[in-house]
Amino acid sequence: xxxxxxxxxxxxxxxxxxxxxxxxxxxxxxxxxxxxxxxxxxxxxxxxxxxxxxxxxxxxxxxxxxxxxxxxxxxxxxxxxxxxxxxxxxxxxxxxxxxxxxxxxxxxxxxxxxxxxxxxxxxxxxxxxxxxxxxxxxxxxxxxxxxxxxxxxxxxxxxxxxxxxxxxxxxxxxxxxxxxxxxxxxxxxxxxxxxxxxxxxxxxxxxxxxxxxxxxxxxxxxxxxxxxxxxxxxxxxxxxxxxxxxxxxxxxxxxxxxxxxxxxxxxxxxxxxxxxxxxxxxxxxxxxxxxxxxxxxxxxxxxxxxxxxxxxxxxxxxxxxxxxxxxxxxxxxxxxxxxxxxxxxxxxxxxxxxxxxxxxxxxxxxxx
Amino acid sequence: xxxxxxxxxxxxxxxxxxxxxxxxxxxxxxxxxxxxxxxxxxxxxxxxxxxxxxxxxxxxxxxxxxxxxxxxxxxxxxxxxxxxxxxxxxxxxxxxxxxxxxxxxxxxxxxxxxxxxxxxxxxxxxxxxxxxxxxxxxxxxxxxxxxxxxxxxxxxxxxxxxxxxxxxxxxxxxxxxxxxxxxxxxxxxxxxxxxxxxxxxxxxxxxxxxxxxxxxxxxxxxxxxxxxxxxxxxxxxxxxxxxxxxxxxxxxxxxxxxxxxxxxxxxxxxxxxxxxxxxxxxxxxxxxxxxxxxxxxxxxxxxxxxxxxxxxxxxxxxxxxxxxxxxxxxxxxxxxxxxx
Numbered sequence: 001x002x003x004x005x006x007x008x009x010x011x012x013x014x015x016x017x018x019x020x021x022x023x024x025x026x027x028x029x030x031x032x033x034x035x036x037x038x039x040x041x042x043x044x045x046x047x048x049x050x051x052x053x054x055x056x057x058x059x060x061x062x063x064x065x066x067x068x069x070x071x072x073x074x075x076x077x078x079x080x081x082x083x084x085x086x087x088x089x090x091x092x093x094x095x096x097x098x099x100x101x102x103x104x105x106x107x108x109x110x111x112x113x114x115x116x117x118x119x120x121x122x123x124x125x126x127x128x129x130x131x132x133x134x135x136x137x138x139x140x141x142x143x144x145x146x147x148x149x150x151x152x153x154x155x156x157x158x159x160x161x162x163x164x165x166x167x168x169x170x171x172x173x174x175x176x177x178x179x180x181x182x183x184x185x186x187x188x189x190x191x192x193x194x195x196x197x198x199x200x201x202x203x204x205x206x207x208x209x210x211x212x213x214x215x216x217x218x219x220x221x222x223x224x225x226x227x228x229x230x231x232x233x234x235x236x237x238x239x240x241x242x243x244x245x246x247x248x249x250x251x252x253x254x255x256x257x258x259x260x261x262x263x264x265x266x267x268x269x270x271x272x273x274x275x276x277x278x279x280x281x282x283x284x285x286x287x288x289x290x291x292x293x294x295x296x297x298x299x300x301x302x303x304x305x306x307x308x309x310x311x312x313x314x315x316x317x318x319x320x321x322x323x324x325x326x327x328x329x330x331x332x333x334x335x336x337x338x339x340x341x342x343x344x345x346x347x348x349x350x351x352x353x354x355x356x357x358x359x360x361x362x363x364x365x366x367x368x
Numbered sequence: 369x370x371x372x373x374x375x376x377x378x379x380x381x382x383x384x385x386x387x388x389x390x391x392x393x394x395x396x397x398x399x400x401x402x403x404x405x406x407x408x409x410x411x412x413x414x415x416x417x418x419x420x421x422x423x424x425x426x427x428x429x430x431x432x433x434x435x436x437x438x439x440x441x442x443x444x445x446x447x448x449x450x451x452x453x454x455x456x457x458x459x460x461x462x463x464x465x466x467x468x469x470x471x472x473x474x475x476x477x478x479x480x481x482x483x484x485x486x487x488x489x490x491x492x493x494x495x496x497x498x499x500x501x502x503x504x505x506x507x508x509x510x511x512x513x514x515x516x517x518x519x520x521x522x523x524x525x526x527x528x529x530x531x532x533x534x535x536x537x538x539x540x541x542x543x544x545x546x547x548x549x550x551x552x553x554x555x556x557x558x559x560x561x562x563x564x565x566x567x568x569x570x571x572x573x574x575x576x577x578x579x580x581x582x583x584x585x586x587x588x589x590x591x592x593x594x595x596x597x598x599x600x601x602x603x604x605x606x607x608x609x610x611x612x613x614x615x616x617x618x619x620x621x622x623x624x625x626x627x628x629x630x631x632x633x634x635x636x637x638x639x640x641x642x643x644x645x646x647x648x649x650x651x652x653x654x655x656x657x658x659x660x661x662x663x664x665x666x667x668x669x670x671x672x673x674x675x676x677x678x679x680x681x682x683x684x685x686x687x688x689x690x691x692x693x694x695x696x697x698x699x700x701x702x703x704x705x706x707x708x
Binding site for chain 1: 410411412413414417418419420421422424447449450451452454455458459461462463464548571575576579685686
């Protein structure tokens with residue numbers, strides 16, 4: 001009882017100190033509370049109490065029920081129509097991938113996500129993890145594309161939804177990082193040719209919108225290529241995303257390099273370290289540590305930019321949601337679809353941000 | 369429905385591409401590939417849209433299936449490439465697709481300067497206006513000074529400006545890119561009028577108006593532009609142009625003769641009508657002229673039905689009646705030259 005009271009009194013203290021400490025603060029707090037009281041019940045009713053999600057008892061289903069989406073039920077409802085998400089769920093997750101082969105993108109996504117989660121722990125970083133990635137990515141590609149080991153051939157044109165978003169962002173992030181490091185050092189190099197090429201590359205890419213790059217990749221390249229030669233559209237987009245992200249990350253890393261105190265360079269030189277030893281063991285670790293937040297910022301941006309792939313007519317996760325909402329029978333319920341997509345994107349972006357904070361704290365050796 | 373980008377990019381494409389050299393042998397390319405590559409929209413209900421199982425459906429898609437059936441004998445041998453308005457012509461010019469079956473309006477510039485050939489009309493559309501009943505407007509001529517909801521970068525936008533200028537009227541455009549947001553803006557009362565192709569107006573009124581309020585909006589009688597939609601092929605391959613054109617005509621002809629997917633086999637074997645026998649290859653000759661199997665149109669009809677069946681399967685869910693797209697014998701303008 002006494003413990004309870006003390007919690008109560010500390011929380012009361014906290015409320016007074018943080019929320020009602022000045023006259024202006026009190027008014028703002030009151031307004032926000034009033035707004036919450038006004039909006040929350042309405043939102044709750046729309047999302048939960050008035051919402052439609054038709055479920056039927058189904059003994060054959062593994063959880064005893066099955067979804068039976070019904071657009072006519074939604075027309076009468078006042079709340080959200082989650083039947084839309086249920087009806088279009090497979091389309092949203094797997095895009096136009098042949099339905100009897102859906103296990104393949106599913107396995108691929110689970111593998112990729114597991115690999116990402118496994119790679120999060122800094123103590124596992126090293127040569128072996130690098131090799132795992134290099135082996136895993138082509139294997140996932142072959143699983144998706146098929147044509148080998150008795151798997152049906154599925155062209156990349158039919159890929160869509162979750163796999164496209166995952167591949168574009170994961171491969172884009174993983175590949176753009178080393179390129180960015182090289183570009184950042186190249187830009188600081190004393191060798192004129194290397195330096196010019198790097199500056200040229202970075203400034204061109206940064207000076208052009210991502211949409212333009214994707215457009216070039218999808219529209220102009222086929223016109224320049226001789227008849228019959230066709231570079232895969234997904235591959236072209238992937239290269240576009242990777243280079244785009246690399247140019248931005250390179251500039252972030254250059255900022256980190258400049259923030260490393262000059263004494264560190266001199267100390268390394270005076271120890272007689274070679275250029276590569278100095279770079280790899282002294283400068284780069286310090287520089288990268290400094291720029292974790294802005295790098296993660298760029299990667300979160302890249303993750304969300306993958307939705308732009310729709311302009312070259314490939315359906316990423318958001319694209320398949322929109323595709324589902326183009327169906328005349330379900331068209332009024334695009335808000336539910338977008339809300340579903342927003343939740344998924346938020347969860348992923350928030351996880352990325354949280355990991356960035358964790359990494360920062362873990363690698364912080366000097367500043368506290 | 370075209371973008372300003374389209375013309376610029378397509379013009380650039382002509383300068384750079386060698387499309388005419390590659391166009392000549394489309395049919396051979398399709399046969400050796402064993403697959404027809406068909407450019408469709410990125411998702412337009414009724415015309416080309418994947419259903420919940422990821423299978424392409426719609427009027428434009430059925431035309432692709434009919435073509436594949438006529439050329440290759442199977443309506444499943446089609447690869448669909450979704451194309452945005454900006455991409456569609458370049459994709460055709462560069463040979464990425466064999467045929468573009470993507471609710472594309474036929475116009476002189478597109479048929480000539482873009483290096484493309486329109487084949488035949490599969491859907492007659494036209495631009496109209498929708499207004500709230502409460503506005504008490506009976507004709508588009510009364511819309512002077514109105515605010516008009518419109519999607520940017522479309523021929524509709526240009527037609528709108530032309531129409532108001534021709535009638536010495538003024539208007540304020542409310543330009544919104546996303547169709548859903550545009551619809552929401554109109555039904556929230558941000559504009560006096562809404563303009564797009566008549567097919568789009570009807571389906572918007574049916575599907576996007578607030579619940580039970582469809583009847584509060586009327587579509588004005590004026591049609592201010594002609595939008596004949598149909599498949600497009602590259603310049604320089606007359607044989608393939610002929611095939612696409614006559615498969616469409618054949619489907620229309622089949623409806624006129626009452627040949628459907630369920631009775632086509634019976635008609636082919638037992639009909640006494642020489643027109644039907646010619647069309648269905650019972651009396652050979654037509655297939656050979658096209659460079660196809662004599663069962664060309666039989667295969668197409670078996671796969672997707674005649675033009676009327678294609679229409680009934682795809683368009684009524686949008687809330688549209690056939691109107692101009694009825695056969696000429698039923699008061700429409702859908703007409704096929706004789707198959708002989």
